[in-house]
Amino acid sequence: MSNIYKALQERILVLDGAMGTMLQAYKFTEEDFRGERFKDYPTPLQGNNDLLSITQPEAIKTIHGKYFEAGADIVETNTFSGTTIAMADYQMEDLVYELNYQSAKIAKEVADAFTAKEPHKPRFVAGSIGPTNRTASMSPDVNDPGYRAVTFDELRIAYKQQTEALLDGGADLLLVETVFDTLNAKAALFAIEQVKEERNIEVPIMLSGTITDASGRTLSGQTAEAFLISVSHIPLLSVGFNCALGANLLQPHLQAIANKTDFAISAHPNAGLPNAFGEYDETPEEMGEQIEEYLKKDLINIIGGCCGTSPEHIRVIANIAAKYKPRVVGGL
DSSP states (O other): OHHHHHHHHHSOEEBOOOHHHHHHTTTOOHHHHHTTTTTTOSSOOTTOGGGHHHHOHHHHHHHHHHHHHTTOSEEEOSOTTOSHHHHGGGTOGGGHHHHHHHHHHHHHHHHHHHHHHOTTSOOEEEEEEOOOSOOSSSOSOTTOTTOOSSOHHHHHHHHHHHHHHHHHHTOSEEEEEEESOHHHHHHHHHHHHHHHHHHTOOOOEEEEEOOOSTTOBOTTSOBHHHHHHHHTTSOOSEEEEEEEEEHHHHHHHHHHHHTTOSSEEEEEEESSSOOTTSOOOOOHHHHHHHHHHHHHTTOOSEEOOOTTOOHHHHHHHHHHHTTSOOOOOTTO
């Protein structure tokens, strides 16, 4: 674990790109998602990407390998929806431990293979902890503003189960990502601290919020700086932003926090904004140019890609990142 702190001081670390974008290229059918084991499952399973760690493990392994080959130092586990809350959509709450464990195990096997080949560049696995599909701060019912679809404690319990499985499977660090509601993130962070205490271990934690639109705020209404302040009581490895915006639109929000914290700063923006078909058109070169602006301004310690990014995007980003020194971090 101390390795990642050491690596952060030596260079800008590169995170992988989109898992979903890569999986779409496989054009998996309902039968592919089910595999033999779930062929008679009572609910439709197509679209449950986390399940592919069990039913199509070779595809997940291949994708991780492509990102490492492209220059990534860190890959994220295929567990963005790996909570009982999110898996309720597929009636697969009972599979949550296995999904997270297997996803972490697959990613760790690939990471270890690359580290063995290139010991000077250790590879790491970040356990991906997504925001769930419910929000603790806001009502989903416009006619009942006081109503909540989920409680803090329900989130904490769900995140704790996910955290335990990711660590058991071999995750080196945890990435609480795409945070649109800071209260959800606080439940995740609280759960992680509980696991650390119970197991008497230290675990590096990356935290990444998402600025949802041109207002410059998260969905639950916080500016970048307010988001930073409200999570700074936790000993984080890094804080930053991902998703929702392309690299150029994300830059001002990174600038807003970069000189206000001793945590490392991370960013994994989308490949621009989606077009009318929900697809991302920004080329690796276009995205690379925008990300180079981050590096010139000394904003970043960890850089990667979110929606629409591929190994080609990560290769360009990794080559650019290699030319720059990392932002100096007070807490390391």
